[in-house]
Amino acid sequence: MENSEEILFNSPAQDDLVVGDQFSILKGYGTYGIVGAVIVAVLIPVLLSPIFMGKKRGKQRGVPAEVGGEAGYAMRNARVTELIEVPQKGATTMAALFELSCKKYSQNQFLGTRKFIGREFVTASDGRKFEKLHLGDYEWQTYREVFDRACNFASGLINLGHNVDSRAAIFSDTRAEWFIAFQGCFRQNVTVVTIYSSLGEDALIHSLNETQVSTLICDAKQLKKLAAISSSLNTIQNVIYFEDEGSSDTSISGSMSNWKVASFSEVEKLGQKGTVHPRLPSKNDIAVVMYTSGSTGLPKGVMITHGNIVATTAAVMTVVPSLGSTDVYLAYLPLAHVFELAAESVMLAAGCSIGYGSALTFTDTSNKIKKGTKGDATMLKPTIMTAVPAILDRVRDGVLKKVEEKGGLAKNLFNLGFRRRLAAVEGSWFGAWGLERMVWDAVVFTKIRSVLGGRIRFMLCGGAPLSAESQRFINICMGAPIGQGYGLTETFAGATFSEWDDTTVGRVGPPLPCGYIKLVSWKEGGYLASDKPMPRGEIVVGGFSVTAGYFKNQEKTDEVYKVDEKGMRWFYTGDIGMFHPDGCLEIIDRKKDIVKLQHGEYISLGKVEASLQSSNYVDNIMAYADPSHNYCIALVVPARQALEKWAQEADIKYNDFSELCGKAETVTEVQQSLSKVAKAAKLDKFETPAKIQLLADPWTPESGLVTAAMKIKREQIKSKFKNELQKLYA
Structure with missing residues (x-):
């Protein structure tokens, strides 16, 4: 969607x-x-x-x-x-919808989590170890039980010391407690900042500091990551972690000693002991600031009401x-x-x-x-x-x-x-x-x-x-x-x-x-x-x-x-x-030249082109990505002098430059060069063209394929070489 x-x-x-x-x-x-x-x-x-x-x-x-x-x-x-x-x-x-549904379906099963039985680690033939989980049946909470837990969490959040005028962030994998914490925040009209659990350190620091989050809700396994960046987090005061069954590693680093750190169940108990009257939102209030991974640079936060x-x-x-x-x-x-x-x-x-x-x-x-x-x-x-x-x-x-x-x-x-x-x-x-x-x-x-x-x-x-x-x-x-x-x-x-x-x-x-x-x-x-x-x-x-x-x-x-x-x-x-x-x-x-590939990764075609332009074999290049595939391709106008020099040294026989560009060994040589340049530029695998087509004729302003400033005209190139692009993806 x-x-x-x-x-x-x-x-x-x-x-x-x-x-x-x-x-x-x-x-x-x-x-x-x-x-x-x-x-x-x-x-x-x-x-x-x-x-x-x-x-x-x-x-x-x-x-x-x-x-x-x-x-x-x-x-x-x-x-x-x-x-x-x-x-x-x-x-x-969302707060009103949650309450209405929990009352209407109070006895129905709502959130289910599989019973954790055990884990083991198996060693593969190459020596790598893989975690294997033994999981049982789903254990269910009713709508009524989930509502009660959300209310308890909401009260516990305030009792822990969260300022209702500040934001809380959830930095966790998908689980029932994520949803309960989410709904609990809305009982006190607290805006929730959502962050991917796989987000890198720089983006995480940016997201938390930009939104001035005072309470961070996370998986227990994220505590080590937080400890490592604690000195860079300017506004965090409270950390609430979800307990993980089968794991006792919830050690708190000394670098987190200036934060209040509590488990999710401890916060629920705080709320049970001291109920705080709800402070419900209006439809125009910001419910969520949703941070995305972004296509380039730091992620953007979208304000969702x-x-x-x-x-x-x-x-x-x-x-x-x-x-x-x-x-x-x-x-x-x-x-x-x-x-x-x-x-x-x-x-x-x-x-x-x-x-x-x-x-x-x-x-x-x-x-x-x-x-x-x-x-x-x-x-x-x-x-x-x-x-x-x-x-x-x-x-x-x-x-x-x-x-x-x-x-x-x-x-x-x-x-x-x-x-x-x-x-x-x-x-x-x-x-x-x-x-x-x-x-x-x-x-x-x-x-x-x-x-x-x-x-x-x-x-x-x-x-x-x-x-x-x-x-x-x-x-x-x-x-x-x-x-x-x-x-x-x-x-x-x-x-x-x-x-x-x-x-x-x-x-x-x-x-x-x-x-x-x-x-x-x-x-x-x-x-x-x-x-x-x-x-x-x-x-x-x-x-x-x-x-x-x-x-x-x-x-x-x-x-x-x-x-x-x-x-x-x-x-x-x-x-x-x-x-x-x-x-x-x-x-x-x-x-724009930013395309989402089949598996959800964004690729900036301009970034790819700028990186690969440094190859000695490239005179001009246009990267192309079809959203229904998981890799990109490229049309390359090779640098004639460099390519002909390679052909001479490699004893490649050809009649004209067009024939040289069509030879499989030539394509392989240029492709390998692009891969080396891509690696040096730290491009991801999906950003490195999986297939290329070499085009002997240069792109000139007269051909209509580049501007007077020699910037490529993407739409015109796509149109002219439509068949070549289709063949590369065939």
Whole structure:
């Protein structure tokens, strides 16, 4: 759902989320029974398909809207005439929503955490040690119990000495206590600063000092990191740490002696002994200052109001079909990220159960799961979950790997079933008919679905673009629609969201009913709101989800936030979009040269180009990144003299410079040079071009590919060498 800021989590290793040995297509079925069932199930729909051909119709999901502000092409959700602002009457703030839900669903299970049984360390063949966890069943707290704990924490926070006019920060992995502390702060109208647990020291110091945080709430394992930077933290007075079962390492360094340090449970007990009357916020109060990892330089803090949170919550609730108290949600992405925080807010409002896990304990074969122990998904059996494309791609790769290993009839059945279900989803024939679907589910897909617990009925995907192939694969193999969304921290994830019955791929849906989407012409890039048949332009989001701006950065706020003559607030995303005739949005480009890759990393193309320009072989270079991939590529105009000198020394034969540029050994030589330069410039792996194309002809102002000052014209180069770029990614 979020497209502007990076999702940072402890990314699992390559085999973390693959399918384990529980995947066995033919287990429990006789060969003749399978073949007979398949024949019957396939034959009947094929005979009946002409009757139903063409019945599938599209529907209007977004409609043009009259709005204020800069001229453009605006759209609103077709299901509403007025924007939605709250999920229920009276829930105008996060504090009010929390209290209302906890009263309404008081006896329902709310937050679940797996019982810790033990841990061990295993040594790999290369000598490295890996932690393995033995985890038991989920242990649950009810809505009433969670509310009581949040109230106790709120009182304990004040009793510990926190000044209600100062901010508290949460610097922790996702867990139930994170959510409880978050809600507890709101009981006293304390603004929460959220910080990724993986943030580096410089960014952490910047975030805490800039927001003048007086109380820091963190995992026990973060205490050592805090001790190391304590002399650089100017305003910290209190540190509250979450106890970790199985770990006794909560030692307090002498450098922290000027802080009050207490465990989370100790603060709760302080609150139980002395209740402090709540000091509840209003909808315009700042609930969260959300720090992002940033693309370059230090992170920015986005100021999110209570009204922003409840507006996005209300809007997303209308998208997920039949969301309610029988649903179970698996939480494993970082709560410091807007995508996960928005999702858990939706689950709270709907009375769902939230079971906490991690990317490293997600499945039975995840890296941190002890052999014989079940993964989080198997134990929880969620009905709803969020995912970033990297997770779904890994699930897809794992399934396909197992299918290939099985081979024979199992592989043939899977491929046949997949093709039939794919045709049904795409509406080309009557393959969605009930009998056939049940047969394919029983024979093939039930075992695959057990990887995610077997009960998934809806998935929310965001953070980066999801490839069409992965979206279709998950639709079919997991039997669940994927709501692919687009949003930003600056819009509290609330911009667009594809609807459950929309079977198209490559789009991010219509505007959420809490706001408008407007396309404003970007003439320099050739994208116009007047383009026919589909308007194009910079995506501008307006409505209740648009946040208050950047913390202590008025200049940047004024640059990208605008308030129109009607008082509506708009955010200029810098992304380029295109409206389809049914009102759905497709992301097609980015105004600036900063691109988010498939796994959520940001890459600054200008930074990459500036670094690689120092190679002796480079005359000019343009880096390029496709958001649906996890690496970048580059077009290189080589320095002719240097390259020809190398060719002579290496005894490379060629007729002309163009032929030399096309030789594999030449490309390898230049690529190795770029890799050395990238390493020296401390570029990350994803910032180093994985593939390059050498272009013999220089870029000149006369060719229209560079300016008079020899700066590259990115859009013109992309257009001229479109085929070359596509081949590099093929």
